[in-house]
Amino acid sequence: MVGIHAAEHPRHLLADHSKKQKIAASIMILYRYIVYQVIAGFAIATAILLPLFSFFDLLDQLDDVGKGTYRVSDAFLYTVMLLPRRFIQIAPFIALIGTVIALGKLAVHSELIAMRVAGLSPLRISLAPLSIGVVLLLGVAILEQFVAPQLQQRAITYRANALELTVELGRNLGIWTRNEHSILRIGQIVHNTRAADIEILQLDSDGFLQTHTLAQYADIVGNDVWQLSNAIIRTFKDDQITAARADTIHWNSFVKPDDIATLTKPPESLSPIELAKHVEFLRSTGQDADSYALALWRKIGSALMTIAMLLLSIPFVFGSIRTGLSNKLVFATLIGITVYLLDQIIANTGLILRLNAAFIALVPSIVMILIAGFWLRRTF
Template sequence: MHIDRYLVSVLLVGAAPVLLLLLGLFGFVTLAEELEDVGTGRFEDADAVRVALLSLPRIAIDLLPVATLLGGVMALGGLAAEQELTAMRAAGMSVWRLAAPMVMGAGLLASAVLLAQQFAVPVLEDDASELRARKLSETVQGGGAAEFWTRDGNHFIRVGEVRFHSVPADIEIYDLGAGGTIASVLRAESADVLGPGRWLLHEVTESRIDGTEVSQRAESERSWQSFLSPDQMASLVSPIETLTLAELYHYVNYLEATALSSHQYRFRLWQVLSMPIGLAAMCLLGLPFVMGSVRAQSAGARILFGAAVGIGFYLVEQTASQFTLLYELPAVPMALLPDSVLLGASLVMLSRVDSA
């Protein structure tokens, strides 16, 4: 219906300027943080600006629920001030009927978010992470597109590829002896990064060179004490934000198949998948703000109230995420809980407005 398209457009047009305003503010904060590293290694002002710009799409997605609520409150408040919502109610449209276009708008936003999380944001985050790590550290990219070389004294390591942005593969570790000759070569098919300085190598072959004699030993697994610095590790292993939804899903299965902890990645996957619930809740919350008892308040008061709810939800969600990762709480329920509670609260508020 025309009324549905009209209300959806009002919601989206109202959210756009709020999102741009918040994005400018948080983008400036991100740039300020990046500028603190200028002068370290080869990291320059232009690099800081580029990293901040590449981070904007991820920041926009994080801010979208809050922007949707504030934009919806302002846009619907404008309709209420012009008596358009009153006319719709007088024409027989219930609160739930008015809520339908809000859900449609949330669906459009959620579709855009999921597409961006699959195809755009991980690529940009990977570029930002690679640029930052390369400029700050002394690692060398050479040979293939993903080939990685670095050294520590008489120890060299080459990583041919990185699977899922997190699993080093095609690994060669060289130890030099007296006179700079190669004393041993350790080759591994892949490795799991268990923690700072701890790698678990898989399908290992060690070759020891003593003059003209070469001895070899094969192992299915071997623990290796890594000499890579945090900056070098950042250049090799990308942040979790660089994984697409498909890569997250397959990496979770890989970790579980190898009996490693998948908690952090499973939680991230369900956080992204639960975003449509949060967007629907934020879109629906705009209606009670302009149709319930709050409608008697000024536009400024409604916006302030909406901002308090939106920012409060954002802080609660971030705090819940930290607690979930710190104490390893159940990943799926904790990822769904904040959005589900907010959606339930919005439905209760709509029900009260409808019965008033």
């Protein structure tokens, strides 16, 4: 009897091992199926949301058709170049609606129930949208750093040239920047190494005006050296003003060429690295950096909001398995619109009230993550 049991024991072990392998293989097949559904859901959400937001951009641009040399084809090209920026902006809502579409379809067709009966836990089912969400975040990070800023800035320049506007600086406005003892105004950027309509105000240690320089052009001949052309220098000393003219003079600038390029671009069009460097530059020269700091932190907040929307979508589906897919999508869309509007309101209000940029940008996403976490605990 002992010999028989000893002989049969390895067979039982082999059978159990084979059974476990089959279960593991089945779970992996189910997981891949869920991943495929989530990818399809993300693709459907992108195909709905991205053209919708781009259509609004196009409508806005069509109002300018006919001005200067701006044509319908230019409006379409401008809209196309903004597509990566729009995709980044709607990524959290693609995550929300895409996951609801994917898991909602599985729930409506009772596939979620079948998977749970087969031994697939809600946590393991949830890993599929979360893993695709991580891929989405990586894609957004690449677009944010290397693609969207460059295309958006080209779109702005292209539109400005067609409309015959100096959009980088604003018509008749120029840009102003300063450090402790100097104030600089640049009226127009001609190209990367030349600016026009330059004013330089030099202050003494007490903050009184020493010299005022007005130049027709400034050529950047070095990292710190500008060559001013057709300049008028007014000197203020002992209640007297003296003026002198010079064909060319050299000025040691406190503004680097990269800083000038950054000053002429909208904050949201800059990459995270450009924003971080520019915030440091503005603060080091005693200037207001709130809008640029907020733009930087909102990029981080957008990534957290994507995670929040992913976490929120999971209990949203599991908590209402019998609810129709159309109802789920309506509720998800309402949540997305509400969160988007509240985020915009909080950001603009916080900027007006001069609240901490990190606090303004991160609070909405952190609150949504906490809500999603609480809902997940109750659902599972």
